Amino acid sequence: MTQPTTPEGGYPSSDKDDFGPDSVFTTNPLVRDGSYIKDPWGRMRYMGPTSTWSFYQRAIATLGQRLPQDQTTPSELFAVDGSAFKLTWVALPPNGIPDLSGLPQTDHGLYMFHTVKFHLGYFSMIIDEPRFLARLHEFEMHPEEVAQSHRLWLAEYILILAFGEAFLNRPSRGDAPAGTALAARALALLPDLPQLHEEGLLSIEVLSLVALYLHCLDMRVNAFLYIGQALRLATVEGIHREIPEEAFGAELSQRCKRLWWVLYVLDRRFSSLLGAPSSIRDDDVGMTLPWESNDTSMGAALSLSIQLSRVLATIMSTVYSTSEKLDKPLLTVTKDIIHKLADIGQQVDQKLLPKTLNSSPSRMVCTITLMYHHCILHATRPFVMCLLKGYIYSEPQDRQKLHLTTSISNLLKTSTSSAMTILKTLSSLEKSQLIESFLPFDLEFLFSSAILLCIIDLVCPDYITDQNWLPSVNYLLDAIIRLGNVSARLRKAELHHLLQLLAEAKGSPGRDVELAPEIEASMLYPGDSTDVEQGDNGGSWSTVFDLDDTALDPSHLLDLALQLDREPDAEMFNFF
Incomplete structure (x- = not known):
């Protein structure tokens, strides 16, 4: 067993002392805390603040503050670049003859x-x-x-x-x-x-x-x-x-x-x-967007993807600013992001979503939906990490006495809802045989959502309205593994390890992420057989996984942004 550590020997001990109602959201813990860890082989690794891999490692290290040394990360789970598969090649000299054997007609x-x-x-x-x-x-x-x-x-x-x-x-x-x-x-x-x-x-x-x-x-x-x-x-x-x-x-x-x-x-x-x-x-950048006067779905998708990429860059430069103290409180810069995303959500509604009740969004629409909600996860991860650290650093008898302001509570509920929407969208794609097993983004969306839901399930379990999320995550991981993805097996093992540590932190038996195949299908699609047709309607999960259910509701984000505008930043939550 190996525990990743920062050069300071872990997360600074001062974090526990600084964890109070007025200071907790002054800075982003994903930027403030140690940015380097030592891998099991002695090499220092940089933890980029917006990286899902880094978020996972920080969560593991935070949990490790209260766990015995032999219950932390096994070295085989410390996946780095090339752990899943390392492609190698030998460059052909300029005067070499290219190999054309075996190329198709x-x-x-x-x-x-x-x-x-x-x-x-x-x-x-x-x-x-x-x-x-x-x-x-x-x-x-x-x-x-x-x-x-x-x-x-x-x-x-x-x-x-x-x-x-x-x-x-x-x-x-x-x-x-x-x-x-x-x-x-x-x-x-x-x-x-x-x-x-x-x-x-x-x-x-x-x-x-x-x-x-x-x-x-x-x-x-x-x-x-x-x-x-x-x-x-x-x-x-x-x-x-x-x-x-x-x-x-x-x-x-x-x-x-x-x-x-x-x-x-x-x-x-x-x-x-x-x-x-x-x-x-x-x-x-001085290049104008393509197809400004062309109303094609491909052009609209690229335009919306560009806008979401710009928001992502803004999140990286504001929410994840490297300044020791942000020019604005963390909640204030997050408000700005929520406003931007609400505007983009309205454009998605107008430009890309189908207008007929009986048609389902395409893979392209689902991709934009996934990107949209992933931006929300990026913007709200610091708050989730604050909650985890507050839970871990508090005394066990105080952990059920978490008090959140309405704004922070709704922000975290929105983050949880986005994670659930990502699972719903991916499940719909898998059911329609449109989930991507080779391109990395669907797996990234899935793993990001799963980590966030694991932490929310520990600290604020009432925010998760459907407890079938974990079987859904496991089913999707298995589906991507079956399709030959080289890194999905690592993500599944990492998630299993995180669940075990969270259970230890809570003082309850670990949750088993392994499910028998016949249970998987029945839990995902109650009342249906494994060979569910796309148009069938079954139990509670049948509508959850219907592609029509992935439609964005920008008014929800806009209401949240307006609420955040009205509420002061101080005393956002406390354990007492």
């Missing part, structure tokens, strides 16, 4: 390309489709010549095939995820940095896809490095500024818009998931 390649487009959604706009397909047909006629003269395009093509194999859940050899052998071949073809610069927009395109692929393998640090290279090349090429159509033509202008904004969204999401600052300030 063109018609099969087209099938894989369109499969990848469907699964990537608006992320597929990274790819310059007309140029890519034209080169593919040229490759069909002259494979060796194209492979030699357009190696970067070949790398992109093979990487798309790797994505396709993963999305189709093709069987793989051993424990390696499907498509990784192709991905290694693709990465071996990448040129060095000077040559990448000479390739212009194609380099940005390929580096972005590489970053996304590595993130899918839970190689987040490597993914962040590649997306950083893509972003810097983009600024060198100037596509973060407006590309005037009259000078460059409408086709190139629109391509640059699409490429830039998808890259922007990826950078913001990777930054928040890793807990690192965004690589470019919004003030430095």
Whole structure:
């Protein structure tokens, strides 16, 4: 057993003394407390404040303050970059001959390309489709010549095939995820940095896809490095500024818009998931949004995703400010975020949600819904950590005497509701066979929600209105594991460990997250068989997991924001 520690030997002991009604929300504990931990192998690891991995480790360390040393984190559960799977490759020399063996025929390649487009959604706009397909047909006629003269395009093509194999859940050899052998071949073809610069927009395109692929393998640090290279090349090429159509033509202008904004969204999401600052300030971006006069659902989804990414960046720079004291109290900056999200929620209602009662939102709508509620989780995590620390540092006889102001109580209830909505949305997607097992975001949303609900269930259990949330989490994790996700098994083990520590802190037997398959289906869909049809209506969970139930209610957030405006910041809660 190994307990992660900060350089100071754990969280500062002064936290317990400082935990009072007036000071508890002055600063964000996810920023204020120790930002480094020592892993089981003696290496110091930085805990980015917005990272779910860091939030989990901080929760474990906080619980460890009151638990015996032998009940803390086993070393095998300390998952770092590459713990799930580590992709390796050997670069092909510039004069080397690319390996074309085993590549599919063109018609099969087209099938894989369109499969990848469907699964990537608006992320597929990274790819310059007309140029890519034209080169593919040229490759069909002259494979060796194209492979030699357009190696970067070949790398992109093979990487798309790797994505396709993963999305189709093709069987793989051993424990390696499907498509990784192709991905290694693709990465071996990448040129060095000077040559990448000479390739212009194609380099940005390929580096972005590489970053996304590595993130899918839970190689987040490597993914962040590649997306950083893509972003810097983009600024060198100037596509973060407006590309005037009259000078460059409408086709190139629109391509640059699409490429830039998808890259922007990826950078913001990777930054928040890793807990690192965004690589470019919004003030430095002068590119207008794509399709401002085009009312397509894809354009609307990208536009809303950009807005949510901007809110995410604002959360990182305000709620998670590195200043020792925030310019504004934590509750005040959180109010501002709630206002922004309420505005975006109204836009989602107007632009993206279906207007007919009998239609279900698409995968695209569910993705925006998940992003929206994940932003709420990011904004409210500091309050959840404050509650956990208050619970752990208080005496056992005082733990049932938690008093919250109405505003803080409603803020935490909103956070809990968002976590539950994420579970509902993911369960609907799983039931419709639309949940993503290779792209990392659905698993991230699931794990973030599960951690928050675990803590709320300990400190404020009455805030969780349906106690079937834990079987739902377990069922979804098992579903993603069955589909071949390499990191879901680690997330499940980590969650099980957290539940055991929370039970120890509460002084009750640990909750078992393992369920028999026949119990899983019956708990998720009461009254239905395992082979539930999408339109069936069963017991209480049948409506919970109906896609129509994921519609946003921006008025709720707006009411909360107005309430937060009216209530003073001091004396927000206390144990006494």
